[in-house]
Amino acid sequence: NAGVTQTPKFRVLKTGQSMTLLCAQDMNHEYMYWYRQDPGMGLRLIHYSVGEGTTAKGEVPDGYNVSRLKKQNFLLGLESAAPSQTSVYFCASSYEEGQGEAFFGQGTRLTVV
Amino acid sequence: DAKTTQPNSMESNEEEPVHLPCNHSTISGTDYIHWYRQLPSQGPEYVIHGLTSNVNNRMASLAIAEDRKSSTLILHRATLRDAAVYYCILRDFLNRDDKIIFGKGTRLHILP
Numbered sequence: 481n482a483g484v485t486q487t488p489k490f491r492v493l494k495t496g497q498s499m500t501l502l503c504a505q506d507m508n509h510e511y512m513y514w515y516r517q518d519p520g521m522g523l524r525l526i527h528y529s530v531g532e533g534t535t536a537k538g539e540v541p542d543g544y545n546v547s548r549l550k551k552q553n554f555l556l557g558l559e560s561a562a563p564s565q566t567s568v569y570f571c572a573s574s575y576e577e578g579q580g581e582a583f584f585g586q587g588t589r590l591t592v593v
Numbered sequence: 594d595a596k597t598t599q600p601n602s603m604e605s606n607e608e609e610p611v612h613l614p615c616n617h618s619t620i621s622g623t624d625y626i627h628w629y630r631q632l633p634s635q636g637p638e639y640v641i642h643g644l645t646s647n648v649n650n651r652m653a654s655l656a657i658a659e660d661r662k663s664s665t666l667i668l669h670r671a672t673l674r675d676a677a678v679y680y681c682i683l684r685d686f687l688n689r690d691d692k693i694i695f696g697k698g699t700r701l702h703i704l705p
Contacts, residue, residue, distance in 0.1 A: 574691070
């Protein structure tokens with residue numbers, strides 16, 4: 481049971497480049513989330529999804545887009561990367577609202593130069 | 594979204610119990626209290642959650658005040674591996690729009 485898998489684990493981008501981060505979960509969870517964590521800070525919610533085909537904005541959505549075409553996958557896109565998007569990105573999934581334990585991936589370390 | 598307040602940091606000696614407090618004075622009747630922790634260079638991991646009654650599991654205990662406006666995560670015998678940032682989070686089980694919002698958490702230092 482792999483749980484939550486994030487791809488890639490590390491990436492360096494040049495300013496203006498685009499990329500997509502993939503989050504995959506094999507637990508049939510309805511809810512999926514993308515967070516960013518800057519050094520010494522807590523996690524901030526970027527976007528989330530309450531089910532296949534749905535997405536919603538979190539606390540810091542600007543500069544990012546997401547898609548949830550399949551229940552098991554949640555993609556985070558950066559159309560034109562900026563140095564301010566240098567961060568560690570975490571994905572999470574949860575089975576149900578309120579009670580469900582959330583499982584987190586190991587993170588993607590992104591550097592934009 | 595109901596908010597939580599935690600101390601920025603705490604210290605404890607190894608092999609002693611640790612009590613991590615969390616205030617949530619605006620908690621609603623349908624909010625579960627969740628605790629997660631984040632070890633260095635790792636993603637957060639679930640610790641425990643509860644609604645009204647105290648809860649125990651292999652990792653910790655959760656003590657919930659009778660008025661539910663505060664709770665305490667109890668690590669019964671801290672080890673060096675318990676050094677982490679601990680987050681207290683409220684999640685509404687009747688809200689389909691379930692955002693999991695993290696605060697700044699409490700950084701727990703364990704002294705050998």
